[in-house]
Amino acid sequence: xxxxxxxxxxxxxxxxxxxxxxxxxxxxxxxxxxxxxxxxxxxxxxxxxxxxxxxxxxxxxxxxxxxxxxxxxxxxxxxxxxxxxxxxxxxxxxxxxxxxxxxxxxxxxxxxxxxxxxxxxxxxxxxxxxxxxxxxxxxxxxxxxxxxxxxxxxxxxxxxxxxxxxxxxxxxxxxxxxxxxxxxxxxxxxxxxxxxxxxxxxxxxxxxxxxxxxxxxxxxxxxxxxxxxxxxxxxxxxxxxxxxxxxxxxxxxxxxxxxxxxxxxxxxxxxxxxxxxxxxxxxxxxxxxxxxxxxxxxxxxxxxxxxxxxxxxxxxxxxxxxxxxxxxxxxxxxxxxxxxxxxxxxxxxxxxxxxxxxxxxxxxxxxxxxxxxxxx
Numbered sequence: 474x475x476x477x478x479x480x481x482x483x484x485x486x487x488x489x490x491x492x493x494x495x496x497x498x499x500x501x502x503x504x505x506x507x508x509x510x511x512x513x514x515x516x517x518x519x520x521x522x523x524x525x526x527x528x529x530x531x532x533x534x535x536x537x538x539x540x541x542x543x544x545x546x547x548x549x550x551x552x553x554x555x556x557x558x559x560x561x562x563x564x565x566x567x568x569x570x571x572x573x574x575x576x577x578x579x580x581x582x583x584x585x586x587x588x589x590x591x592x593x594x595x596x597x598x599x600x601x602x603x604x605x606x607x608x609x610x611x612x613x614x615x616x617x618x619x620x621x622x623x624x625x626x627x628x629x630x631x632x633x634x635x636x637x638x639x640x641x642x643x644x645x646x647x648x649x650x651x652x653x654x655x656x657x658x659x660x661x662x663x664x665x666x667x668x669x670x671x672x673x674x675x676x677x678x679x680x681x682x683x684x685x686x687x688x689x690x691x692x693x694x695x696x697x698x699x700x701x702x703x704x705x706x707x708x709x710x711x712x713x714x715x716x717x718x719x720x721x722x723x724x725x726x727x728x729x730x731x732x733x734x735x736x737x738x739x740x741x742x743x744x745x746x747x748x749x750x751x752x753x754x755x756x757x758x759x760x761x762x763x764x765x766x767x768x769x770x771x772x773x774x775x776x777x778x779x780x781x782x783x784x785x786x787x788x789x790x791x792x793x794x795x796x797x798x799x800x801x802x803x804x805x806x807x808x809x810x811x812x813x814x815x816x817x818x819x820x821x822x823x824x825x826x827x828x829x830x831x832x833x834x835x836x837x838x839x840x841x842x843x844x845x846x847x848x849x
Contacts, residue, residue, distance in 0.1 A: 476753065478547065486547045489524060493555040496520040499802045505558040506664035506805065511656075513631030513667075517559040518591065528589025530569045535585035537569070541760040542694055546701040546752050553705030553813070556805045558665035560594060563628030563636070566698055567691060568595030571636050574687030575644045580679070584646075595646070596632035598623035598671050603638075603692045604817045612639045618653070618675040619645060627816070629656055630667035637673070638688065645678035652676065663812035665805065690759060693770035695817055697755045700770075702813045703777040704748050706806045707784035711741045713803065714791040721793075728791075737787040744780040751776055768827050775823035778814035785810045 478486070496517055505514055521527065529545050531537020538544075545566060552561055572584050587593035597603075601611060604625070612621035619639060626635065634646045635654070647654060653676035659668045715738050718729030728734050751773040758766035785807040789796035796803055814820070 476750075476757075478543075478753070482544060482547050485524075485544065486551055489548060489551045490554065492520060492524070493551060493557055497555045497557040497559075499805075502556050502558060502665060502805055503799075503802065509658070510660045510664070511630045511658040511667060511669065513560075514558050515631075517557060518594075518631070521559060522591040525589075527565060527591035527594075528569075529565055530573075531585050531589040532573070535581065535589060537585065537589035541756070542697060543753060543756040543760055545694075546697055546756040549698040549701035550705035550708075550752075553702035553809060554709045556665050556706065556709075556809050560596070560628035560631065560667065562695055562698060563597040563632065564588065564591075564594040566694055567597040567636055568593075568634075570691050570694060571595075571644050571646075571681060571687060574690065575682040577682065580681060593634065594628075594632045596626060596629040596635045596649070597695075598626040598635055598637045599817060600638035600688075602642075602688045603695065605822060612637050612645075612673060614639050614641075614643070614645075616675075617677075619647060619673040619678050620675060621673055623671045625659070626656075626669050626671040628667055629658070629669040629671070634679075635671065637671075637678070642688065644681040644687070646681065647673065647676050647678045661812060663808045665809060666812055689767060692817075693755070693759055693767045696770045696774040696823070697752060697759065699813045699816055700748065700755070700773040700777040701752050703774075703781035703810060704745065704752055706809045706813070707741070707745045707748075707777070707781045710784045710788035710803070710806050710810075711738065711745060714738055714741065714788040717792055734791055737791050741784045741787045744783045745777075748773065748777040748780050768830050771823045771827040771830075774818075775820040775827070778820040778823070781810040781814055 505512060525538050526548060528537030529540050529548065531539070533539040549561065569585065569588050572581055572588070576584065584593065588595065607624065610622055610624060612619050619637065629635070632649050634648055637645050637647060639645060653674045655672040655674065657670040659670060661668050718734050718738060719727055721728045751769070755766065755769035755773040758769050789803060789807065792801065792803060795801050
């Protein structure tokens with residue numbers, strides 16, 4: 474059995490990589506990082522729109538491409554490879570999945586075409602079901618209005634609506650400029666991403682419906698996209714380190730000829746490559762609703778959070794003294810890895826959730842020996 478990207482997926486990746494080299498070179502990334510934390514890159518979002526990326530997951534009947542999460546993972550990897558400072562998790566993943574999974578037919582007809590065209594950008598305020606419970610956070614509905622806070626909302630820069638989950642499992646879309654919506658932009662380690670503290674104080678909303686299975690699939694999809702982003706960033710760090718090692722001379726020889734440098738690069742490759750299969754399988758499992766889809770997503774995120782950290786550290790060491798300089802720009806990928814590795818939960822939390830899912834299976838007691846005879 475051959476498990477690999479299709480020709481169409483390879484073509485999408487190659488063409489998107491080529492476009493992002495032009496749209497998001499290091500000088501463009503640096504200019505964005507120097508702007509305010511709520512800056513929105515219209516040119517980059519427009520470039521993604523030319524590829525139909527905003528409608529990647531939207532069914533063709535509503536004006537989208539009708540592709541799956543494996544295709545989205547291919548796109549996420551390219552965005553990570555080029556540290557592209559544009560929203561993705563909210564408008565391309567969370568927004569359409571929430572509307573398709575919990576929205577009424579009328580809401581789908583109204584909202585999905587706008588999402589597919591890129592005219593409606595949805596930000597994400599992660600709930601406890603997505604990012605774990607935080608004291609004092611959460612949203613409640615009182616008198617048909619939303620109240621509550623989220624200390625780390627994602628992709629609010631340039632957004633039109635915000636996806637929130639209220640207590641009880643209802644999904645709501647809130648107008649970014651509605652009365653009672655207070656957004657405080659946050660400066661995080663990764664300036665290519667936008668984040669903000671969100672407070673809702675009597676904000677009106679569009680209720681999509683009870684999330685049910687939608688919330689679980691949404692959480693898994695976001696973890697896979699973060700894992701793919703880590704894979705792309707790590708791949709760039711590896712390629713940059715290898716390229717530098719072939720041209721940097723020391724003692725009259727390329728430093729790549731020294732065993733210590735070879736080991737650093739080999740370790741990066743050995744750590745990253747298994748993550749590619751994990752991402753592909755997890756995304757495919759979600760697309761076809763395999764039983765282990767959610768667990769696979771957790772393992773993919775956990776593995777690449779650590780592999781990405783190893784890649785960023787080793788790449789910096791290969792570059793020696795210039796590895797930490799702003800002129801080289803390697804730190805943008807280093808910070809991207811840090812942000813993606815911790816967003817919605819780090820490696821430890823992912824493995825705890827995976828273990829909890831394993832133990833909750835009906836056959837887990839006998840599998841793990843809980844009912845096995847005890848020694849005297």
